[in-house]
Amino acid sequence: MKAAVIVFPGSNCDRDMAVAFERAGLQVDMVWHKDTALPAGVDIVGLPGGFSFGDYLRCGAIAANSPICREVAAHAARGGYVLGVCNGFQVLTETKILPGALLRNAGLKYICRTVGLEVAETQSVFTRAYAAGERIALPIAHHDGNYTADAATLDRLEGDGRVAFRYTDNPNGADRDIAGILSDNRRVLGMMPHPERASEPAHGNTDGARVFADLAAALTAA
Numbered sequence: 534m535k536a537a538v539i540v541f542p543g544s545n546c547d548r549d550m551a552v553a554f555e556r557a558g559l560q561v562d563m564v565w566h567k568d569t570a571l572p573a574g575v576d577i578v579g580l581p582g583g584f585s586f587g588d589y590l591r592c593g594a595i596a597a598n599s600p601i602c603r604e605v606a607a608h609a610a611r612g613g614y615v616l617g618v619c620n621g622f623q624v625l626t627e628t629k630i631l632p633g634a635l636l637r638n639a640g641l642k643y644i645c646r647t648v649g650l651e652v653a654e655t656q657s658v659f660t661r662a663y664a665a666g667e668r669i670a671l672p673i674a675h676h677d678g679n680y681t682a683d684a685a686t687l688d689r690l691e692g693d694g695r696v697a698f699r700y701t702d703n704p705n706g707a708d709r710d711i712a713g714i715l716s717d718n719r720r721v722l723g724m725m726p727h728p729e730r731a732s733e734p735a736h737g738n739t740d741g742a743r744v745f746a747d748l749a750a751a752l753t754a755a
């Protein structure tokens with residue numbers, strides 16, 4: 534099973550995401566944002582955290598117009614898997630692969646700390662290793678994590694079980710405590726918390742490991 538991690542100028546979690554995929558048994562290719570094709574046979578694309586293009590304009594907005602993002606959108610449209618973490622989630626909303634937008638944190642401050650989450654949906658390859666309603670803790674590190682969408686979109690996300698994670702003590706003002714959402718086919722997950730930074734004992738927290746743990750098996754079965 535093969536993963537591609539996209540690298541933008543200013544990405545800083547690309548290696549962390551690659552290691553998390555590798556630990557889960559996936560072969561990983563790093564792909565520069567100017568490439569115009571994904572490596573052949575890629576099963577899952579990782580959009581990593583960081584400060585792509587220095588967060589100029591809006592977080593993820595310039596990255597969303599990188600040549601490779603057309604291919605990422607085509608991969609998602611074909612039913613391919615995509616995981617976007619933090620800046621990667623912002624790229625997913627900027628490309629409209631996922632609905633909504635990530636606004637400046639309600640407190641206008643950059644927040645870097647571990648937060649509590651509830652696993653709100655387990656019907657996806659990313660969340661099926663958790664128990665429904667399970668409480669976990671993951672690190673966040675962002676200034677634009679305030680998820681918003683119009684009421685109809687929020688109702689649809691909730692009604693269709695597409696809210697993957699919710700904050701238990703909302704740190705950034707996100708609508709309906711939303712920390713991560715799934716695409717309608719549940720193969721794309723965008724989330725602000727960083728599971729790759731809490732995925733091995735040396736991190737002091739392994740709550741994020743299960744986002745990756747089942748991927749190889751799930752992708753083989755898909």
Ligand SMILES: NC(=O)CC[C@H](N)C(=O)O
Pocket residue numbers: 581582583584585588592618619620621674675676677678
């Ligand atoms: N850790 C990240 O990916 C941060 C994303 C973005 N630069 C923000 O601060 O909101």
